Amino acid sequence: MRASASNAQDLGMPAIYLHLLAELLHTIGVDERDLLLRVGLDPLRLNSTDLRVSQSQASEFVTRAIIESGEPGLGIMLARELKMPLHGALGTAVMSSRTLEEALELMTRYLTLRAPHLHVTKRRGGSNAWYTVACDMDLGPLQGFIMDAMLFGCIFMGAQLTGAIVEGSRVLRRGPEPAYFHRFRQLMPVPVEYGATEDALVIPVSQLDLPIRFSDEQLAATSRSQCEEALRQLTEDAGFACRVRRVIETSHPFPPKLARVAATLFVSERTLKRRLQEEEASFQALVDRVRLERAGELLTNTGMNLSQIADALGYADAANFTRAFKRWTGTSPSQYRNHTRRPQGIAAKSMLTATV
Structure with missing residues (x-):
């Protein structure tokens, strides 16, 4: 007897496949960005072979994509676009x-x-x-x-x-x-x-x-x-904490509210908190860990200023972001950015292994 999606282990779906599907929807005239946002997914986070999207969000996106495109053969269309490096x-x-x-x-x-x-x-x-x-x-x-x-x-x-x-x-x-x-x-x-x-x-x-x-x-x-x-x-x-983290990693807007994540995973807010506590985790700690990793990526790989990064991470202003980043890593965002652009960048990146 097969398990149902609601009680089976959720290992997620690679985000890159939803990114490719979104590109397909664009070619047939569907507003793929609007559709992704309505499902609570960040379009900019899906172009990755490493990130995974929760099973429930993937299912909702595919279901809506089929309905709104009027094309039940989207799986076949995706098959023709698959290339080995995507895997x-x-x-x-x-x-x-x-x-x-x-x-x-x-x-x-x-x-x-x-x-x-x-x-x-x-x-x-x-x-x-x-x-x-x-x-x-x-x-x-x-x-x-x-x-x-x-x-x-x-x-x-x-x-x-x-x-x-x-x-x-x-x-x-x-x-x-x-x-x-x-x-x-x-x-x-x-x-x-x-x-x-x-x-x-x-x-x-x-x-x-x-x-x-x-x-x-x-x-x-x-x-x-x-x-x-x-x-x-x-x-x-x-584990459950990993399921929660997957939703946080790909959510739009970021950071997601606890209620939104609970609804995505089909549990109550109280149950979400309890199950995280059973794994010695907390919702805010998971959000902060994802924030820290995103901050490191943006500081290293983009020319965004601190105000833009703060906004992307859900902070009210650059000052709040700077205080949080320094609390996590012991250094300021500007110092971290300078280090990652020098030969000792590896040492700077190790700061992100600090416990949030």
């Missing part, structure tokens, strides 16, 4: 693999990093290999979107990896063919069969030895280690 360390590991089979094995092992709640199982039968994709929970409207993006995305990305569509491959989909699919069928480079008993990629065993164009043994080893570490970290960060 972070997993994308790098896959690109640097030796063969298609090796790339698919990496996808099978580390898929949780990019598509939580989906898992892949492999089996061989006769001359074909089946890579079956299943979901361990009910994602509601998000599920069809994710399955479209995942399965069809693999076909397009396989061509990126090998230089051509993998000959003899096909896609199996459960259930009847959706009404919208006929508009996309001619764009599919491989057969798509609905009415199957599983969602799967079927690939001839003879094609699994196809070489990857970007193979790099040293890069492969490094990126796989990064995937292992990322998977470990994601598993460890499955």
